[in-house]
Amino acid sequence: MTDQIAYQEYIQRRYNAFCKTVIRCAALDKILKLKRQWERQVSLDYLMNEKFVQFAASEPDEEYPFTVCGQTVLLCNAALADAISVLPEQTREEILRYYFLRQPQRVIGV
16 A cells, blocks of 8 residues: 555656646746847837837828819829829729728629
8 A cells, every 4th residue: 555655646746847847848938939029129219219210100281182973082192193183084983982982893893
């Protein structure tokens, strides 16, 4: 009977040691993953001081309308508004329905 109890205690100690090893390895993996992530991150202050790409665009000063199918759409880009205005009526209608009214192509093609 004592051999069996000793064997059960041995199995319990081995299981505890195995669980501790698994937990330690999982913790080390997480620490290394976080360390790699922190090394790749760049400070927001650094980006703002180094004059990289602006984070927000300024408000548009002017709006350029173009009319199609009795609806007026306001654009912020004059060149785009001029280019759309020159297109044929059907093409302007397709652009209006696809990009501004968000209709799928199968509905527009009917």
